[in-house]
Amino acid sequence: MKITFIGLGIMGQAMATNLLKNGTSLTVYNRSIEKAESLRILGATVAESAAKAVADADLVISMLAGPSAVDQMFLSESGILKHMKPHSTWIDCSTVDSEFSRSSATAAQKSGVSFIDAPVAGSKPQAEAAVLSFFVGTTAEGIAPFESLLLQMGQKVIPFGTAGQGSSFKMVVNMLLGQSMVIFSEAIQLGTALNIDTEFLLKTLPKLPVTAPFTALKTDNISNNTYPTHFPLEHMLKDLRLATQAYSSAGKRLAVAETVKAQFEGAAEAGRSRQDFSAIHAYLTS
Incomplete structure (x- = not known):
């Protein structure tokens, strides 16, 4: 499974680092490319563009600043959702409102992509220590294929059943x-x-x-x-x-x-x- 991580701010850096430290093969992308250099040293593949980062990914994890950043990166006219391959999965860990997550799920479905909102509880220390809690907007069965990956970055995964409820x-x-x-x-x-x-x-x-x-x-x-x-x-x-x-x-x-x-x-x-x-x-x- 090819995994791509989008967004390397304070939280994204720590989360992607923990995936790499656990031996997960990872492609990363951030608009400020210098934020990806420490991850390159750990073995990440640094994509030169967001579209290339997600083009052949089976799973895309995003951790962005908020609804406007997610919209611009994924859902806008120039967004990368259209570049994701059918039957792939997008897990958005950004903190957004529930209506935005439901809209993201609808847009993803139209593109043949599965969407899961999975915002986290915790800040930089918890992200670095991999003790985050994930609030996921799907069922236990829906998150099961990805739970082990989330637990490389956290200590708890709490399913809420439907899209938007994690948010x-x-x-x-x-x-x-x-x-x-x-x-x-x-x-x-x-x-x-x-x-x-x-x-x-x-x-x-x-x-x-x-x-x-x-x-x-x-x-x-x-x-x-x-x-x-x-x-x-x-x-x-x-x-x-x-x-x-x-x-x-x-x-x-x-x-x-x-x-x-x-x-x-x-x-x-x-x-x-x-x-x-x-x-x-x-x-x-x-």
Whole structure:
């Protein structure tokens, strides 16, 4: 089986690296070709164009920045879906909204290609350690031929039955992640304002049962006021927009998510887009 990986950003680099380290033969493509050089050293074939990368692939895995990037790469007039061979499979690990995934599935079906949405839970450290969780929009039987490959990049594969449902769950997860980061930041703000030592707060709050466990991984960022990018703030903003738009399409409003989205928009406008999403703390305290 020929496998192609499209998109070598922070997550894609780590995921493709783990496939290669597990002995999987892999063709890779990224618009910025320099991002593929480390994978070439590990044995990957670096395609000179996206169309050539997918032309004879049995499986194409994509990890792109969001709906617009996936649309441009695969679904647009110049997209590569038309270059994929019939009966091949496209697994999209990008974080997009569920309606977009269903549209991708429809477009793929018209081209004779099978589509599976498979966004992941985890950021750079989890991708590097191959402990991601995959939320797949198909049945257990549908993902079975590819599960061993996904488990080279992660530790869990959760099937949701139908196209788009993996993406739906990812929206829920990332909305909760963004909100929890803001809640943690505001708790630190309040404690500091009440003359509780900041370092004590950073060491103690993540250990309490009321606190999201991931915050323990962000305390060094806050303490040192440095925000190395594991999950870019601009991507969190994109995910919050997807979540609120999906809900508002039903004529409803997610009041807390809308507020949190506005805070991330402010942080992005303040120049923190490329920092880790935990930089929302620095923005809120500036």
